Amino acid sequence: MKKAVMVIASGDFRDEELLEPKEVLQRNGVEVKIASTTLNQVKGMLGAKVKPDLLISDIKIKDFDAIVFVGGIGASQYWNDPVAHKLVQEAVKTNRIVGAICIAPVTLANAGILVGKRATVFSSEAGQLKAKGVNYTGKAVEKDGNIITANGPSAAREFGEELARALK
Numbered sequence: 238m239k240k241a242v243m244v245i246a247s248g249d250f251r252d253e254e255l256l257e258p259k260e261v262l263q264r265n266g267v268e269v270k271i272a273s274t275t276l277n278q279v280k281g282m283l284g285a286k287v288k289p290d291l292l293i294s295d296i297k298i299k300d301f302d303a304i305v306f307v308g309g310i311g312a313s314q315y316w317n318d319p320v321a322h323k324l325v326q327e328a329v330k331t332n333r334i335v336g337a338i339c340i341a342p343v344t345l346a347n348a349g350i351l352v353g354k355r356a357t358v359f360s361s362e363a364g365q366l367k368a369k370g371v372n373y374t375g376k377a378v379e380k381d382g383n384i385i386t387a388n389g390p391s392a393a394r395e396f397g398e399e400l401a402r403a404l405k
Contacts, residue, residue, distance in 0.1 A: 239267045239404045241303040242296055245287065246311025247274045252281035253393045254338045255307045261397030267404055272296055282309050294320055298327045302404055308339020308359065308389065315344040322348035334403045338387040338396050346371050355381040357388045
């Protein structure tokens with residue numbers, strides 16, 4: 238069974254950007270764990286309440302086939318987080334799937350894994366990706382190798398489907 242870890246902010250993650258891809262992945266036989274910087278219940282921007290399974294600092298990339306960063310205004314907490322950066326760099330080195338939606342692709346860009354790659358992000362952050370050498374496409378969902386990015390809540394289901402295809 239394939240395994241994915243979805244990383245949410247400690248507050249104000251975007252509900253459908255977690256719940257829709259998670260549902261698609263589970264429907265496709267992927268075991269999904271939720272990670273954050275807290276094990277306490279976390280509240281999404283639209284009110285969803287989620288209790289993380291593990292701390293981001295306890296993620297071992299070798300235990301997962303994919304790592305996915307969920308968006309929402311809280312997602313900026315990982316933009317310059319060395320733990321998040323190390324995880325995605327290790328995931329790329331070991332050929333794991335790396336995903337990010339909404340403003341979360343900024344974390345990937347700041348970690349240096351998007352240089353010269355096609356990616357998308359919530360339009361307000363396009364400049365941040367371009368400044369890091371990313372080929373920003375503006376598409377709803379963009380896949381370049383093992384890296385999958387999406388631009389926001391309206392792309393959440395399509396993002397989940399692309400992640401599921403990549404994990405097959």
